[in-house]
Amino acid sequence: MSDSLPPAPRRNGPLSGYRVLELGSTVAGPFCGRLLADFGAEVIKVEPLAGDPVRTMGKQYKNQSLYAASILRNKSLVAIDLRSPAGQDLVRRMATRCDVVIENFRPGGLEKWNLGYEALSALNPRLIMARISGFGQSGPYRQRPGYGVIGEAVSGLRHVTGDPDRPPTRAAVSLTDCLTGLYAAFGIVMAALARQTTGRGQYIDAALYECAFSIMEPHVPAFDKLGVVAQRAGSKLPDSTPNNLYPTRDGGYIHITAMADAVFRRLLGAMDRPALADDPRFADARLRAANADALDGLVADWTGSLTLEQVEAALAAAEVPATRIFTMQDIFNDAHFKARDMLVDLPHDELGSVRVAGVVPKLSDTPGTLRRAGGAVGRDTRQVLAALADCPADEIEALLQAGVVGAAPAAAN
Secondary structure: OOOOOOOOOOOOOOOOOOEEEEOOOOOHHHHHHHHHHHOOOEEEEEEOOOOOHHHHOOOEEOOEEHHHHHHOOOEEEEEEOOOOHHHHHHHHHHHOOOOEEEEOOOOOOOHHHOOOHHHHHHHOOOOEEEEEEOOOOOOOOOOOOOOHHHHHHHHOOHHHOOOOOOOOOOOOOOHHHHHHHHHHHHHHHHHHHHHHHHOOOOEEEEEHHHHHHHHHOOHHHHHHHHOOOOOOOOOOEOOEOOEEEEEOOOOOEEEEEOOOHHHHHHHHHHOOOHHHHHOHHHOOHHHHHHOHHHHHHHHHHHHOOOOHHHHHHHHHHOOOOEEEOOOHHHHHOOHHHHHOOOEEEEEEOOOEEEEEEOOOOOOOOOOOOOOOOOOOOOOOHHHHHHHHOOOOHHHHHHHHHOOOEEOOHHHHO
């Protein structure tokens, strides 16, 4: 935790007492900050006076971004014009009292404002900075603009995603942004542990394309040693059979994963086809993968003869890993999601309340907590500037009048 001036307030969670200044925007940076906030860190979200671009994303309700309500949860919301010298000075003053800064500007962007790691660590040697960018802080691509979907394309992930007879597709969520935010949060925690020994902070270089590339792990040595270029395979997992999506008689789909020998035999029992275990085409996992089309066809014939509920019941009785494809409506009605607090109602200043996804992972002794949803731009500007930048009321008013900072009407109460 930072040694300088007022400590971050203690709160429940393993990151209680750590103070984070979030300068990141859109998804990757705010997701990183959200993870830290969920586990007790005091996260101060700095955004432009017009609001973070994430406020324009996703569905709107009563002129409020529902996505922002979730990803900005548990944070203090401060509006500062970082392009103004006075705004930059405010950030420097606050950074001296923080443990962590999160940013996802293009490399060199903060340096132009004298807010880069070298400048801020000179003021606060214990400072940890997570630097998220499309292509990293070094290398020939460092100045390229990048979003998560660009990182997916460069990493090879997009090439292997989708059906083989159609163009590459994407996940319907900001997968690489969230993955990079997760890696950045992991890096922050490791840097905080290292600081206990060294007494100094460091910076974390988290590139979108590299974080996506990290989950391409099986395909790297396969190309190196075999020259195999992985291709799109739809809903199945190549070299792993049966592991696919299968149709049911009533128009549903069920995903079945039964690659291991023992599980495969249980699947055959559920199908009432135990003799297939002796078929030489399916004698072991490698042979099953080599004869995937034939085996998938047999499984699909069986699932297609039954309703979704009948298939689910048969596979559950046989203890075969399988599931229907859940919709959000299914999730909201599901007893298991409810039992594990994966849907949580949070108070929201404008909406009253909003339901968001719960905290992950679950810690037995120091669990994360959800306290409040995101809210209006500048909701906490006055309070934060007074506490962390030592701004008296008249200075805050002057900054407001000059357009250097913004404060929501509620923040003035």
